[in-house]
Amino acid sequence: MERIPILRMGDLLLVTIQVDMHDRLAMQLQDDLTQRIVSDSAKGVLIDISALDLVDSFIGRMISNTAAMARVLDARTVVVGMQPAVAITLVELGLTLHGVQTALNVEKGMALLGKSYR
Amino acid sequence: MSMNEYADRISQAILAEESGIGAEWLAQLESITVRSSGAAREQLRAHCQQLLKAFAVATRSGELENIEHRSWDEVRDLLSEISATRAKAGSTPAETATLVFSLKQPLFARLRDVFETDADGLAIASWTVNTLIDKLGLYTIEVFQKTKDQIIVRQQQELLELSTPVVKLWNGILALPLIGTLDSARTQVVMENILQKIVDTGAIIAIIDITGVPTVDTLVAQHLMKTIAAARLMGADCIISGIRPQIAQTIVHLGVNLEDVITKATLADAFLVALERTGASIMIKNAA
Amino acid sequence: MVDAQTQTVLFETPLLEHRRAQRTGRVTLRLRSDEDVVGVRKQVRERAVAIGLSLVDQTKLVTAASELARNTIKYGGGGEVHLDAFDDGARLGVGLLFVDAGQGIPNIESALRDGFTTGGGLGLGLGGSKRLVDEFDIDSRPKEGTAVLIIKWKR
Numbered sequence: 001m002e003r004i005p006i007l008r009m010g011d012l013l014l015v016t017i018q019v020d021m022h023d024r025l026a027m028q029l030q031d032d033l034t035q036r037i038v039s040d041s042a043k044g045v046l047i048d049i050s051a052l053d054l055v056d057s058f059i060g061r062m063i064s065n066t067a068a069m070a071r072v073l074d075a076r077t078v079v080v081g082m083q084p085a086v087a088i089t090l091v092e093l094g095l096t097l098h099g100v101q102t103a104l105n106v107e108k109g110m111a112l113l114g115k116s117y118r
Numbered sequence: 119m120s121m122n123e124y125a126d127r128i129s130q131a132i133l134a135e136e137s138g139i140g141a142e143w144l145a146q147l148e149s150i151t152v153r154s155s156g157a158a159r160e161q162l163r164a165h166c167q168q169l170l171k172a173f174a175v176a177t178r179s180g181e182l183e184n185i186e187h188r189s190w191d192e193v194r195d196l197l198s199e200i201s202a203t204r205a206k207a208g209s210t211p212a213e214t215a216t217l218v219f220s221l222k223q224p225l226f227a228r229l230r231d232v233f234e235t236d237a238d239g240l241a242i243a244s245w246t247v248n249t250l251i252d253k254l255g256l257y258t259i260e261v262f263q264k265t266k267d268q269i270i271v272r273q274q275q276e277l278l279e280l281s282t283p284v285v286k287l288w289n290g291i292l293a294l295p296l297i298g299t300l301d302s303a304r305t306q307v308v309m310e311n312i313l314q315k316i317v318d319t320g321a322i323i324a325i326i327d328i329t330g331v332p333t334v335d336t337l338v339a340q341h342l343m344k345t346i347a348a349a350r351l352m353g354a355d356c357i358i359s360g361i362r363p364q365i366a367q368t369i370v371h372l373g374v375n376l377e378d379v380i381t382k383a384t385l386a387d388a389f390l391v392a393l394e395r396t397g398a399s400i401m402i403k404n405a406a
Numbered sequence: 407m408v409d410a411q412t413q414t415v416l417f418e419t420p421l422l423e424h425r426r427a428q429r430t431g432r433v434t435l436r437l438r439s440d441e442d443v444v445g446v447r448k449q450v451r452e453r454a455v456a457i458g459l460s461l462v463d464q465t466k467l468v469t470a471a472s473e474l475a476r477n478t479i480k481y482g483g484g485g486e487v488h489l490d491a492f493d494d495g496a497r498l499g500v501g502l503l504f505v506d507a508g509q510g511i512p513n514i515e516s517a518l519r520d521g522f523t524t525g526g527g528l529g530l531g532l533g534g535s536k537r538l539v540d541e542f543d544i545d546s547r548p549k550e551g552t553a554v555l556i557i558k559w560k561r
Contacts, residue, residue, distance in 0.1 A: 020447060022440035023476070054447060054465060056472040057531050080353065084313035085465040087348035092466065093473075093534035102353035104320055109353075303561070310462055 004029045006036050012113060013040065013075075014106075016048040026062045033066055037073045044113035045070050048106055050081025060095045067100045078102065080109035122180045124243055129178035131232040132170060132225070140170055142224035147217060158207070165200050172196055173221075182246050185253045197254060201261040205269075211262040218255040222248060282311045284319070291392045292321040293385060295360075297330035305341040312345055316354045323392040324349060327385050329360030339374040346379055355395070357381070359388035416485055416507040417551030421543060424555060429490035429501060437504070438484045443475045446487060450502065453489060457498040457560050466538040467500060467558040473535045474504045474554050482506025482552055492557055499540070499559040507551040514546060 004025065007014040013036055015029070033045060047063065049055065055063075067077035080103045090097070103109040119127075132139060143166055172192045179189035186194075197218070204214045225247055233240035285293040294312055316324055326342065328334070334342075346356040359382045361369075369376065382388040393399060415422070435446055450471045454464040471487075478485040485506030492499035511517050511532075518533045532554075536542040541557040 020444050022444045024440045053451075054468055054472065056469050056476075057534070058472075058476060082352045083465075084310060084317060084348065084352065085462045087313060087351040088310065088344070088462050089465045089469050089538065090351055091344045091347045092537050093469065093531065094537075095534070097351060102351060104317065104322065104353045108320075108322070306462075310460075 003032065006032060008036075008040055008042070011041060011043040012110070013037065013042045013045045014048070015046070016051070018051040020054070021059060023058055026059055030062050030066050030069075034069050034073070037070055037075050042075050045075055045077040046106065046109050046113060047077065047079045048081050048109075049079060049086075050083070050105070052086065053083060055082070055086050055090060057093065057095055060090060060093075060097055064097055064100055071099070076101070076113055078109040078112050080104065080106055119239060119242075121182060124239075124246060125177050125180045125182055127232055128182075128229070128243055128247060129174050131228045132174040132177070135228050136170060136174070139221075139224045139228060140167055142227070143170070143221055146220040146223065161203070165196065169193065169196050169200075170221075177250075182250060185250070185257060193254065194257060197258050198261045201258045202265045205262050205265040211259045214258050214262055215255040218251060218258055222251050225251075282308050282315075284315045286319060286321075287325070287389055288393065288396070288398070290320065290322045290396050291325070291389070292316065292319055292323070293325045293327060293389075295327040295330060295385075299333065300331055300338045300341075302337045302341070305338050309341055309345040309348075312356075313348055313352065316349060316352065322354050323395055324354060324356045325385060325388045325392060326356055326358050327360040327388070328358060328365065329362070329385070331360075331365070334365050334368055336372050336374070339369060339372060343374070343379070357388045357391060359383070359385045416505050417553055419505065419545045419551070419553040421503060421545050421553045421555050422488075422505070424503075424543070425492070425501070428494050429492050431491045433489045434486050435489065436484075436486050437475055437478045437506075439479070443472060443479070446475045447472050449489060450500065453491070453500045454558070457491075457500060459500070459558065459560055463558060463561070467556075470535040470538040470556055470558075471502055473531050474502070474556065477532075477554075478504045478506045478508075478552075482508030485551075492559070494559075497559050497561075499557050501555065501557040504554045505551065506553075510548040510550055510552055511544075511546040512548060514544060 002019075002025070004015060004017060004019070004021075007016075013033065015033065017029075019025075021029070036042065037045065045066070047066070052059075063079055067079075070077045078101045079097070082102060101112060103112050144163060147162065147166075176190045176193050179187075181187045181189045184190075200217070201214050204217075205211075226244055229240060229243050229247065233243060283295060285295070287293050292315060294315070296308060300308065312324060312326065315321070326345070331338075342358065346358075349356050357380045358376075361381055361383060380388075380391060382391065390400070433449070435449065436442060437446070447468050450468050451464060454467050459467065475487060478487065482504075483506060485504065485508070488503040488505070490501040490503070492501045514532075518536060532544070535556070539556040539558050541555070541559075543555040544553070546552040
């Protein structure tokens with residue numbers, strides 16, 4: 001089964017989601033990220049969703065869960081690039097993505113993560 | 119006589135006396151041209167000449183009924199051009215259609231000459247030309263209407279854009295003054311605009327100033343709250359400024375929960391807060 | 407349980423014949439596996455674009471479709487969705503009818519009120535999906551099945 005690639009930059013893990021994910025793929029990503037945080041001793045996770053034109057409750061929960069698990073493993077998560085239409089829809093759906101930090105783009109996201117473990 | 123033969127003779131009739139027909143036609147259009155400039159008259163003369171020639175060529179093709187046929191493409195294009203120009207210049211559709219209908223008289227005169235004693239032939243030819251020109255006249259009205267509609271749509275869009283101006287106050291700080299009454303539909307559009315501008319400019323704070331908004335009802339307040347929630351999901355934040363006493367009362371009465379949102383009375387106050395949030399500050403140097 | 411492939415009706419619901427006068431071109435997609443949800447998203451997006459829905463409205467419709475498709479698979483034991491093109495004479499719309507022969511929704515009222523639960527619980531998010539569309543209709547009978555109809559109109 002195809003997997004979403006996870007890149008490593010120092011103690012930062014970078015994921016760019018560019019495909020329309022089905023639930024199993026999303027779960028696989030969550031598992032992979034959790035594993036890599038441990039195996040790579042990552043301190044930060046950057047999830048780039050600028051290419052996603054859809055975030056439904058499952059994907060939203062996957063993101064929240066990933067952030068929660070990362071926190072337990074002493075890593076911070078930032079989600080970047082949410083499209084306006086997606087943001088409006090999530091608000092209407094009532095999904096809050098509680099506990100997830102967000103930034104407009106990768107550059108700002110990295111700055112957020114850089115600040116946190118100086 | 120077959121249709122093709124009629125087509126030929128009509129076409130011949132025009133080409134043989136092109137300048138004569140053209141002159142008579144333009145003479146009829148005096149009422150339309152009397153209040154236009156010299157340049158406009160020149161253009162009209164040129165248009166009529168081209169139209170006459172194209173009309174002759176088109177009739178020669180043999181298609182005398184269906185003006186949508188490709189042999190009439192050039193005529194239709196010319197008519198579209200003329201119609202669009204006149205629409206923009208402020209002519210009425212009747213004036214433009216009359217331009218086309220005025221071609222009938224000079225053409226009938228020529229047909230009389232060509233068909234001489236053939237009364238039946240003349241009747242058929244005249245009727246054919248009559249219907250043809252009627253169709254072309256109606257076509258100009260359609261084009262005219264379409265152009266006007268396009269102008270209206272464009273003006274509506276421009277109005278919508280005007281109502282959501284964006285001011286970049288500083289790096290990462292946007293100000294969006296909202297002006298006019300906000301109804302539910304307009305607020306949604308404004309909401310989407312604000313979020314898109316945040317993305318486009320990479321702003322982290324958007325100051326939504328509602329000084330220019332006379333009243334706020336529950337729906338509008340809810341939309342504003344949703345906009346702020348969406349902006350936060352995207353990684354930015356919003357401050358609402360310009361809340362006048364009346365609006366403050368309305369908001370409290372409506373029971374809208376603004377706990378989570380920073381609100382300031384003036385844009386200036388909001389700007390200071392925004393500056394702090396972006397890690398900047400203002401230092402006022404003492405005058406010497 | 408019978409499904410689309412055997413051409414028999416999953417769940418007898420009046421919603422199947424609903425609004426016949428206003429809809430055309432019914433396409434039926436089966437909903438069994440995760441990948442089917444992705445397929446539905448794609449087709450719904452195409453239809454939404456085809457009738458000129460704004461980007462936000464498209465996203466809302468596709469998201470609602472994704473939620474309901476998932477419900478059909480996870481809680482309905484699989485089923486199908488009918489895609490319709492709507493035209494009420496004044497405007498165009500896209501309609502989706504999700505049908506399954508699952509256990510049904512015991513308390514529709516509270517399901518519509520429920521938010522998304524992070525832990526257990528059904529967390530169907532029906533209320534959320536309802537807010538994303540213009541029309542929402544649901545027919546569900548315990549142990550027989552569920553049908554959900556949603557329509558989004560071009561403003």
